[in-house]
Amino acid sequence: MFLRQTPVALALAAAFPLAFAQAASTASTPSSDTTAQTVGDVTVSATRTERATASVPNTVTVITRKDLDRRDARDLKDLLSDEVDLSVKSVTPRFSAAGASTGRAGNEGINIRGLEGNQVLMMVDGIRIPQSFSFGPFASGRADFVDLDSLSSAEVLRGPASTSYGSDGLAGALVMRTLSPEDLLKDGKTFAGYAKLGIQTVDSSKTASAAVAFSSGDWSSLIQASVRRGHETKNQGDNDAANLNRTKPNPTDIDTNSVMAKLGYRINAQNRLTGTVEYRERKIDTDVLTGVAAAATASTSVIGLTANDRMDRKRVSLEHRYEDLNATWIQQATTHVYVQDSETDQFSYEDRYTSTDRTRSSNYKEHLIGLSSQAQTQLQGQRLSYGVDISRNTIEGTRDGTVPPAGETFPSRPFPKTNYTLAGAFLQDEIELGDVSLIPALRLEHYKLSPETEGYTGDAVNLSDHAVTPRLGAIWRATSWLQPYVQWAQGFRAPTPDQVNNSFANPLYGYSSEGNPNLKAEHANSWELGVRGQFGPAVRWQLSAYDNRYRDFISQEVVSGSLATQDLVYQYINLSQARIKGVEARAVWDVTPGLTLQAAVAHAEGHSTVDGVDTPLNTIQPTRATLRARYEQGDWSGWASLQHNAAKKASDMSSSTYFATPKYDVVDVGGAYRFTKNLSLSAAITNLFDRKYWRWGDVSGVAATSTVLDSYTAPGRAMQVSLRATF
Numbered sequence: 083m084f085l086r087q088t089p090v091a092l093a094l095a096a097a098f099p100l101a102f103a104q105a106a107s108t109a110s111t112p113s114s115d116t117t118a119q120t121v122g123d124v125t126v127s128a129t130r131t132e133r134a135t136a137s138v139p140n141t142v143t144v145i146t147r148k149d150l151d152r153r154d155a156r157d158l159k160d161l162l163s164d165e166v167d168l169s170v171k172s173v174t175p176r177f178s179a180a181g182a183s184t185g186r187a188g189n190e191g192i193n194i195r196g197l198e199g200n201q202v203l204m205m206v207d208g209i210r211i212p213q214s215f216s217f218g219p220f221a222s223g224r225a226d227f228v229d230l231d232s233l234s235s236a237e238v239l240r241g242p243a244s245t246s247y248g249s250d251g252l253a254g255a256l257v258m259r260t261l262s263p264e265d266l267l268k269d270g271k272t273f274a275g276y277a278k279l280g281i282q283t284v285d286s287s288k289t290a291s292a293a294v295a296f297s298s299g300d301w302s303s304l305i306q307a308s309v310r311r312g313h314e315t316k317n318q319g320d321n322d323a324a325n326l327n328r329t330k331p332n333p334t335d336i337d338t339n340s341v342m343a344k345l346g347y348r349i350n351a352q353n354r355l356t357g358t359v360e361y362r363e364r365k366i367d368t369d370v371l372t373g374v375a376a377a378a379t380a381s382t383s384v385i386g387l388t389a390n391d392r393m394d395r396k397r398v399s400l401e402h403r404y405e406d407l408n409a410t411w412i413q414q415a416t417t418h419v420y421v422q423d424s425e426t427d428q429f430s431y432e433d434r435y436t437s438t439d440r441t442r443s444s445n446y447k448e449h450l451i452g453l454s455s456q457a458q459t460q461l462q463g464q465r466l467s468y469g470v471d472i473s474r475n476t477i478e479g480t481r482d483g484t485v486p487p488a489g490e491t492f493p494s495r496p497f498p499k500t501n502y503t504l505a506g507a508f509l510q511d512e513i514e515l516g517d518v519s520l521i522p523a524l525r526l527e528h529y530k531l532s533p534e535t536e537g538y539t540g541d542a543v544n545l546s547d548h549a550v551t552p553r554l555g556a557i558w559r560a561t562s563w564l565q566p567y568v569q570w571a572q573g574f575r576a577p578t579p580d581q582v583n584n585s586f587a588n589p590l591y592g593y594s595s596e597g598n599p600n601l602k603a604e605h606a607n608s609w610e611l612g613v614r615g616q617f618g619p620a621v622r623w624q625l626s627a628y629d630n631r632y633r634d635f636i637s638q639e640v641v642s643g644s645l646a647t648q649d650l651v652y653q654y655i656n657l658s659q660a661r662i663k664g665v666e667a668r669a670v671w672d673v674t675p676g677l678t679l680q681a682a683v684a685h686a687e688g689h690s691t692v693d694g695v696d697t698p699l700n701t702i703q704p705t706r707a708t709l710r711a712r713y714e715q716g717d718w719s720g721w722a723s724l725q726h727n728a729a730k731k732a733s734d735m736s737s738s739t740y741f742a743t744p745k746y747d748v749v750d751v752g753g754a755y756r757f758t759k760n761l762s763l764s765a766a767i768t769n770l771f772d773r774k775y776w777r778w779g780d781v782s783g784v785a786a787t788s789t790v791l792d793s794y795t796a797p798g799r800a801m802q803v804s805l806r807a808t809f
Contacts, residue, residue, distance in 0.1 A: 123135065124144065127238075127255060129510060130456060131510075138521075139521060139557050139568060139569035141167075141610065141624070142237060145161070145237070150235075150236070154802065156282060157170075157228075158170050158228060159172055161236070164708050166683060166707060166708055167706075168194055170189050170190070171198065175370070177370065178373045179442050180430075180432070181218070183218065183220060187216065189223055189224075189225035190223040191224040195240055195254065195628065195630070195686060196688045196701050196703070197252060198253070198701055198779075200213050201604070202250070202254060203251035205247070207259055210450065210475075213477075217479065220446065220479075226364055229340035231308040232340060232342050233259065234260060234261045234265045238254065239256075239257065240253075241573075241630070242553075242571045242608050244549070244572065245523045245524065245525045245553040246553075248525065249504055249527060249549075250575055251575075252574065252604060262346070263295040263302040266294075274294070275292065275293050275294035278806045279805050280804035282312070282800065283800045284315060285316065286312060287311060287313065291308040293305065302348075307339075311336075311337055314333060314368075316798065317793060317796065325375060326372055327790065329790050329792040337364070338362075340361070341362075342359070345357050355400065356403070358398070361396050365391070367389070370388065373387035373432075381435055381436040382434050383435040384432055389429065393425065397420060399418060399421070400418070401418045412457050413458055413460050415455070422449075423447070423448070423450075425447040439485075440485035441484045446478075446479040448477050452471070452474070453472050453473075454471045455470055464511055464512060465512040466511055467508075469508060470505075471505070474501055474503045475504075476501050480493050481494050481495070497580040497583050498535055499537070500533045500534070501532040502579060503529065503531075505529075506528070509525075511523070519559075520556050522552075522554045524550070524553075526550055527551065527574070531545045533579065538583075540584070540597065541597065542583045543599035545582050551571075551572045554569070554571075555571075563616055567613070568609070569608075581601060592643075594651055594652070595652040596651060596652075597654075598653050598654050601655070604632065604634050605632065606630060608630045610627070628662075630662045632659060633659045634656040636656060637657045639652065639653065641653045658691060660688065664686030666683065666684040667683050669682075677712070678711070679710070680708075680711075681707075681709050681710075685705040687702065698735055702734065703727075704730045704734075709723065717755055718756075719753060720754075721753065722750070722751045724748070725747065727743070748769050748773055748775065749769075751766065752764065760808045760809060761805075761808075764804050765804075767800070768799070769799050770799065771799075
């Protein structure tokens with residue numbers, strides 16, 4: 083397994099094949115329109131090649147390092163809060179020791195245009211972020227595995243990403259890249275860095291982050307580290323009872339530590355090696371007052387509940403880059419090998435009135451190894467991109483504790499330890515025909531799940547299959563103010579190990595769960611049609627519409643038995659189809675030098691279909707709009723944003739018994755002052771007018787009759803301040 087202490091030099095010691103050099107020749111470069119760019123600059127995620135965001139046939143958000151510094155976000159939820167078609171789910175924790183997992187996953191993952199969880203691909207430096215997983219009281223999210231201070235950029239790709247990246251990108255992808263020495267060593271510097279201190283009232287946290295970069299001859303290096311010490315995220319609940327009636331958040335201590343080191347060596351003018359070591363750890367200790375009974379009326383009444391959770395992610399990677407723009411055949415090639423370990427431990431201690439106290443200890447971990455290689459060939463009027471991606475993820479989970487459920491013994495596995503293999507190859511062509519760009523692409527992917535039966539009491543089967551995912555996009559630069567585009571793409575998501583093989587039985591309550599060796603991958607068929615343009619040098623805009631159709635959705639259903647006989651059998655099966663469609667508009671107006679206005683609005687509708695019956699998808703967000711202004715003059719800068727969310731309609735929920743969030747408007751403001759070239763202070767106030775509101779993604783599925791609705795409210799007015807120094 084992964085070593086906990088690994089020097090950067092180990093990464094560079096690995097043997098590595100270099101891309102072969104080519105004979106010198108001049109090759110053409112495809113044109114790239116930069117006159118009608120939308121929000122963002124250059125995207126890599128959309129085509130796995132560098133293109134202006136105005137020159138790709140779909141909607142992409144590019145967040146640069148400068149944007150990250152300006153936003154000074156606490157986490158991905160904060161960072162993406164202004165995006166009208168994105169959200170990050172996080173629920174105020176109200177979990178129990180052996181039952182509900184409400185809120186325990188933290189920032190669970192990103193929702194892109196109505197799909198979320200493992201249906202969205204998340205990557206850092208081309209390496210998949212660990213999957214989310216839940217079983218009983220255990221729940222592990224994905225978004226907290228990322229340290230924003232370590233990033234140089236983040237891109238959000240809408241629509242199926244399977245052609246470029248393989249499985250998981252059913253709804254889209256969040257592709258992040260970490261800092262490199264070159265990001266800091268600018269203007270000929272051989273030594274540079276930054277240091278940042280910050281405080282935030284929303285969770286009473288204090289943060290410190292720093293990075294230094296060096297270069298000497300052909301060598302360069304970077305070390306970056308972040309520390310956060312905080313507490314529970316505040317909401318607008320006002321009941322501080324020490325029991326299940328509580329609506330204030332549970333008292334929590336959260337400690338987060340991250341460190342990353344990189345070492346680069348330029349072999350010659352065309353070849354470069356970079357080794358990376360990264361480690362992130364997050365500890366959460368919670369006094370779960372909401373798990374305590376209002377009155378001890380039974381022997382099993384809970385009179386105290388504490389939880390100690392820990393998650394970490396570690397990786398070592400080695401990247402080789404080759405570049406020779408004058409080469410005859412291969413002008414660019416990148417090969418990346420990596421090892422990543424991640425683990426989530428969750429422990430609960432439940433003090434019961436007179437019954438025996440009980441504990442629960444759950445563990446989920448992944449061991450990922452992989453190789454990714456791609457190359458580019460420049461031809462007259464076109465650019466070919468092609469490559470392979472191979473990975474094997476060993477996934478396992480265990481359950482332990484005292485006083486297990488009836489019919490079960492500890493320790494046990496919710497699913498067998500499984501080797502999950504993905505292997506794919508892709509080919510893409512970017513063809514320039516005057517004012518028209520065509521971008522066809524095709525990928526062949528093979529997946530295989532190979533379980534190990536040691537420690538697993540149920541039946542386990544192997545599963546393997548393949549998928550072919552094409553994509554075709556076109557952009558027509560008719561005029562500077564009218565540039566239509568269209569993209570058709572297919573996507574897929576392979577079944578997860580716990581869906582194919584799982585075994586659980588509770589005979590006391592008459593139900594059980596079993597695996598399904600015949601599961602098929604989920605599939606997507608997506609269209610996006612849009613037009614973007616520019617009016618003069620000051621106004622840039624985009625309109626888009628999309629229609630995403632999905633089939634073979636995997637859902638856990640009762641496949642036999644009935645409540646009358648109390649012998650229910652649950653199983654994951656390919657059941658529903660779904661359709662999500664929507665429209666979006668975005669605009670940027672440079673009003674005067676230093677003053678910029680941005681506006682966006684998004685509306686979506688979606689439903690699933692089972693046996694001819696349509697049911698609204700609860701993952702669809704209500705209509706959202708944002709208006710943002712930014713002003714910079716000399717050493718001063720300031721910004722303000724207005725977020726509007728429409729009310730959730732009862733007709734747009736799968737059940738009329740759910741709480742429908744009312745509409746709300748929230749104003750955030752912020753600003754910065756630069757004391758010197760190297761020292762600046764920034765501050766922001768979120769929810770300036772202290773509005774009480776609920777985000778749909780955080781309260782979806784909660785009953786309208788719940789007596790603790792206020793516990794799901796978003797934070798009230800909060801302030802953050804940070805001091806940043808560069809050198």
